[in-house]
């Protein structure tokens with residue numbers, strides 16, 4: 001049965017999508033069966049996996065509205081297949097913005113994704129869900145079906161602000177909707193060790209959150225930022241780059257961890 005992880009942080013631009021697609025590609029590279037779900041109407045994880053969001057016939061929106069199953073809506077990417085790190089993609093585009101409003105009167109609307117995942121969960125080792133930068137109904141759908149949350153963070157002055165809201169939301173979901181949900185870990189991303197402030201915040205994180213901070217640190221690396229414009233994860237775009245290597249190590253760590261979850 002797949003382990004399901006949300007990559008979430010309601011702060012924008014902190015590296016959620018970069019983490020999702022590179023972890024997915026890294027896991028695929030080490031032989032794991034992966035489904036990536038794009039829960040963000042921006043569709044960046046979809047595009048960053050080499051799938052044109054404008055061409056998609058069915059997306060996660062149709063799945064949430066129960067007009068399609070995941071089996072019908074998931075796609076693969078030629079670029080990922082050619083690169084030897086293929087994972088399945090349940091894509092998203094702007095249409096998903098409407099889901100929030102359309103589901104407003106629906107009972108158990110926060111459990112829609114969970115129900116849809118049930119029949120396909122056994123086909124994968126990992127399901128990774130890229131959440132939007134908000135604590136909306138979409139993120140809630142992700143949290144309701146996940147075993148754990150991975151929180152990418154930049155080690156900047158305001159990094160800890162907002163983390164309280166995320167932690168409280170996760171606690172509430174755990175208490176009321178999904179007893180399995182746990183914070184798997186905080187992932188330091190876009191890290192530049194030459195910047196003293198980043199080192200200080202990193203130390204603060206470790207003293208506050210202890211073992212909940214992943215040992216692996218994702219460096220700031222321009223190859224990771226360039227990759228999306230080629231429609232591939234950095235892990236495939238430049239496998240020897242420092243950023244790609246860090247994500248491969250992270251994928252290995254996750255494989256080891258699921259044995260211990």
Ligand code: ATP
Pocket residue numbers: 011012013014015016017018019040042044131132133189190191218219220221222224225226228243
């Ligand atoms: P949003 O909240 O809008 O969904 P996000 O949290 O998903 O954003 P990303 O889109 O992954 O964040 O990253 C924001 C920007 O930072 C992107 O331009 C991305 O290419 C760049 N970026 C992410 N990680 C790194 C890194 N390790 N090194 C360099 N650039 C990075």
Ligand code: MG
Pocket residue numbers: 016017018040044130131
């Ligand atoms: Mg994103």
